[in-house]
Amino acid sequence: MVSLWGSKNGNDQQHGDGSANEDSSPQPSRQGREADERTRLLPPRNHGYLDPDDPAVSPYNLFSVRAVRFVGVLLLAISFIWWVLLLVSIFVSPPAMHSRGSGFFDFSFTTLTVGNLLIGLLFFSIPSRPMEISSLIIAAFLLLDMIIILVVPRLRSEEGWVGIASVIWATAMALYNVMSDRVVAWGKKEEEERLTGRQETRRTLREWCAVMTATFIMVIMIIITILLTATLMLRSRDASLKPPGERYLVDGDKYKLHLACLGDITYDDKGKRNPTVLVEAGELPFEDTMDDWIYGTFKNGTIDRYCYYDRPGFAWSDNAPSPHSAGMTSDALSEALAKAGEQGPWVLVSAGVGSIYSRIFSSRHVRDVHGLFLIDGLHEDLLHRIASPTRGFVLWGRGIISPLGYDRLLGAIFKGRTREDRVYGKSAYQAGKFIKAKLQENLVANSLTKSEVSQARNIQTPNTPLVVVSSGIEVRRDHEWERKQEDLTKVTDNLISWDVVNKAPHRVWLTPEGRTILEKRLGELVRAK
Numbered sequence: 001m002v003s004l005w006g007s008k009n010g011n012d013q014q015h016g017d018g019s020a021n022e023d024s025s026p027q028p029s030r031q032g033r034e035a036d037e038r039t040r041l042l043p044p045r046n047h048g049y050l051d052p053d054d055p056a057v058s059p060y061n062l063f064s065v066r067a068v069r070f071v072g073v074l075l076l077a078i079s080f081i082w083w084v085l086l087l088v089s090i091f092v093s094p095p096a097m098h099s100r101g102s103g104f105f106d107f108s109f110t111t112l113t114v115g116n117l118l119i120g121l122l123f124f125s126i127p128s129r130p131m132e133i134s135s136l137i138i139a140a141f142l143l144l145d146m147i148i149i150l151v152v153p154r155l156r157s158e159e160g161w162v163g164i165a166s167v168i169w170a171t172a173m174a175l176y177n178v179m180s181d182r183v184v185a186w187g188k189k190e191e192e193e194r195l196t197g198r199q200e201t202r203r204t205l206r207e208w209c210a211v212m213t214a215t216f217i218m219v220i221m222i223i224i225t226i227l228l229t230a231t232l233m234l235r236s237r238d239a240s241l242k243p244p245g246e247r248y249l250v251d252g253d254k255y256k257l258h259l260a261c262l263g264d265i266t267y268d269d270k271g272k273r274n275p276t277v278l279v280e281a282g283e284l285p286f287e288d289t290m291d292d293w294i295y296g297t298f299k300n301g302t303i304d305r306y307c308y309y310d311r312p313g314f315a316w317s318d319n320a321p322s323p324h325s326a327g328m329t330s331d332a333l334s335e336a337l338a339k340a341g342e343q344g345p346w347v348l349v350s351a352g353v354g355s356i357y358s359r360i361f362s363s364r365h366v367r368d369v370h371g372l373f374l375i376d377g378l379h380e381d382l383l384h385r386i387a388s389p390t391r392g393f394v395l396w397g398r399g400i401i402s403p404l405g406y407d408r409l410l411g412a413i414f415k416g417r418t419r420e421d422r423v424y425g426k427s428a429y430q431a432g433k434f435i436k437a438k439l440q441e442n443l444v445a446n447s448l449t450k451s452e453v454s455q456a457r458n459i460q461t462p463n464t465p466l467v468v469v470s471s472g473i474e475v476r477r478d479h480e481w482e483r484k485q486e487d488l489t490k491v492t493d494n495l496i497s498w499d500v501v502n503k504a505p506h507r508v509w510l511t512p513e514g515r516t517i518l519e520k521r522l523g524e525l526v527r528a529k
Contacts, residue, residue: 101158231405263305282352313437344368
């Protein structure tokens with residue numbers, strides 16, 4: 001019998017009784033040494049080729065593969081630096097990097113780019129067909145996004161060169177991932193054929209787990225890309241809605257402010273120009289809140305003419321550079337009025353937080369302001385309520401996910417939301433522009449804006465006629481609000497009236513009693529001497 005480790009020889013002969021010779025000494029191995037756990041049981045195979053699982057069988061042996069990986073790392077570093085710049089620009093606009101839109105879309109495109117490159121590098125040595133197909137799908141949708149932005153003038157204006165560069169870069173990096181995957185697959189095939197004699201078609205459990213993980217992540221990224229594309233389509237649809245007035249370039253032509261006026265200029269018996277009502281909306285766009293009752297007042301003949309505008313980021317107005325305070329908005333309004341050829345005297349009507357803006361505007365146009373009308377206005381001592389860090393973080397988070405547009409898409413598909421709803425109506429608060437405007441308001445409310453309105457109170461002329469109308473519900477609910485409403489009646493020394501409308505909410509004009517009182521007091525203020 002042939003020994004398990006040795007070769008056949010005379011010492012290996014069996015005894016006649018069929019049993020092995022127990023006294024024989026251990027036999028040497030084929031290599032002339034003791035056999036151990038590392039001794040080959042079988043002779044070498046594959047005629048000198050390496051085993052497919054040998055670490056030496058790697059696509060990294062090729063310079064072209066190593067070069068592709070190095071370029072990928074470099075592109076990831078560049079994308080990350082750009083991502084940081086865009087993140088900072090949400091809070092402080094670097095020179096020449098301001099876009100008239102929210103800035104959240106270009107941030108989303110760059111985040112997608114960083115994620116795409118990172119996944120490509122993490123699974124670089126394990127190319128797969130699902131990864132390649134996923135990258136191609138992402139590239140196709142990003143290419144469509146790029147076309148939409150470039151073709152629609154309003155989107156092209158809002159995104160600016162920053163947004164356009166971001167989506168082009170994202171598209172190019174998705175295509176680079178496809179090319180990288182192909183190069184690694186080719187290099188892997190070349191090295192396997194050279195070192196093992198054939199291409200390896202099997203995958204280890206580790207490789208299958210890596211492929212499944214990469215595919216799962218890429219599917220999520222595809223869904224995100226599809227949502228971005230759908231939201232861009234909605235925005236292109238909304239961009240076709242024409243504003244009722246005009247949009248004027250302000251602040252060194254950095255952005256456009258929407259301004260509209262209705263009615264004719266009239267004069268009194270002495271040939272003096274009658275006041276024009278200038279309306280400042282509250283927490284939401286004017287068109288969906290105050291428009292109905294102001295227009296009704298106009299149709300009733302209580303006022304002859306009124307103007308309104310959208311603050312930066314609201315309705316048809318572009319977003320302003322960051323940071324942006326209430327005083328900056330007042331200056332932009334002054335510039336838009338001058339370009340439109342509009343002039344006072346003004347009766348300033350404002351609601352909620354809009355009262356802060358009106359008071360600052362009044363202090364900067366003391367000779368042109370005929371009266372102040374504050375409707376449940378926000379007091380400067382309560383600005384901390386809209387400046388809380390928690391509120392700011394929530395607004396930032398909402399802004400980051402706003403390009404996905406899932407709420408607007410669901411509203412359009414299942415609730416029949418129209419472009420009017422999304423531009424200035426009940427869905428306007430979901431838009432990235434609106435969220436950016438609220439975030440800007442939050443960031444400086446308790447610092448720059450509070451300082452500006454405090455200065456405005458000292459500058460305000462004491463003989464300016466003043467009307468204050470407060471919400472009865474808010475006054476009863478919040479005693480601090482009640483005290484501050486009373487303090488607002490002392491903004492000037494010429495208080496015409498202070499009304500607390502018993503059953504009216506914060507938007508006082510929503511109740512019949514509130515509308516009646518508002519129209520009556522507005523008429524008195526316009527006719528005040």
